[in-house]
Amino acid sequence: MKALRLTLAAAMGAAAIGAAAMMVAPAMAQAPATGAATLDAIRARGTLICGVNTGLAGFAQPDSQGVWRGFDVDYCRAVAVALWNDPGKVRYVPTTAQNRFTALQSGEVDLLVRNTTWTLSRDTSLGFDFTGINFYDGQGFMVKTSAGVRTARDLNGATICVQPGTTTEQNLTDWARANRIRFTPVVIERLEEVVGAYVSGRCDAYTTDVSGLASTRSAQPRPAEHMILPDVISKEPLGPAVRHGDQRFADLVKWIHFGLVGAEELGITAANVQQAAQSDARPDVQRMLGRSGDLGQMLSVDNAWMVNIIRTLGNYGEIFERNLAPIGLQRGPNALWTNGGLQYAPPLR
Template identity: 75%
Template structure:
């Protein structure tokens, strides 16, 4: 394997160092007319601080196409970005009242713990140790993922077991690094990790041939592959070596704010379950007689009060951002990601499921 990899890499004709530009997307959502927020103390210190400041502060990645990256105009785009915009809509009825703070794996948790950001939405895996030891809470699983490998097609590698003896680029301070070591030990292969802190530098090292393979979540591999000069020159191997449930985080101890973020996630999924889209939500408000839809859209009941929000909060979110499927396709479709496990539970293999709005 070592001789095969060395020969293939030595024959490479071009070396390209590439950063991660953003996926081209539609303009930033226009702000609807503001809705009045409930008066008085909300019962959430985080929510009160956000309202007093007039802006939600969201921690995102330093640049991962499809998930969170600034476009050519400096406007942040992506799946995780849209989750933050949805929270801003629920609070302010304005998707633009968000300030995005890029965070690396090494500083992301500290930024949330210290109050530098209000919410962290950046391809972060839900694990027991993170849930119990960091003073943080995961608000839901917005994306079911798993760790994989990408190699150059010229290496003619068909599966991960053939990487015995290979150098593999990996980012430190992530579950990815530990998963790589655990996987290699479990199938008794020898790998040589090349540990590089910044994601952009990891990608550049892989493209330049310093590593035989690059490992991260499959969603991240798809993002990186989509940004290469010739995406078809790179192959994502079929092996998935871990479970990586990704989702937004908030500080532990502010249950009401955690509930807001959690039920925005469930609302996006619930809207897709009900077939309510950005284009049809106004019609649904006027004509949809299904009890679940009436409660979600604030036509009956008083569900917003329990969150410290206006009862029309989910109407505003859907109108500005669309449902979960619309958020997914708008951001992740262009980088080649299929719904897979992130399809609704009513689809074979789909895991996305919203508890009832009642």
């Protein structure tokens, strides 16, 4: 979600940010692997280290048995399946809005899949590469139904809860200035604390990505007591991120996403992927499922990489429905382009 303030970047430059990150976290398990060495280091370790949210229903949250589940978690698992055909070979590192970037820069995590917005500054000054947009989102507002608020313009004079270290802060300020809305921000870093402040009535409204609002609402004892206003004040293209220079690894993560979307386009599901690999004569299917073209070898994985991923996790639509439909999110812009959405896979060939 959201953009880290760039005051440090302006003063020190991207290289100094990396050095500062190492000073902040001297206890990191290892120095960052760079270039082609990243993928090699992951293989040698035998485990993918994936940075995720500290707990966001539908996206990344441990269940009652301590097993991590969610939309972002399934993307981490998909990488492990591509590499080892084993979704269990992932170590999840919970990260906050503020420390997630340090974790990736320093090498504490190999991959960041934490509902993070793709922005120019993150793609350049912070030294990251985004590998695609796996969720099209936007910033919204949630209020208590009893408040009688119907649009964001009704929040003039309100107190609004917001997390620091996110694009949410700047979006809120820009929107309020443009619309001549006065508000009092209540800035709290930890997700559970900012939600608690909103629920307890310390804030009149809570603002973050609409997906995050839906997740928070679904976790309340009486979800109907909270409503997400219809106003969406920003574009928030969310997706996985790797470090600059990790091109081989970036290619793998990128094409896993496109493979999941492409599988849905072609009607390939967890239930029929094995049969499709044997009997579906469509050239696109044969290439995707490793029967021709050696696409897996181009990504340094087995040619059956997509068969294994789809068999284990399903296609993009199945991952979405399993994780996000239960918290009330509809496909919307995340529908396939053939169904009026924005999800579109380049050709796997």
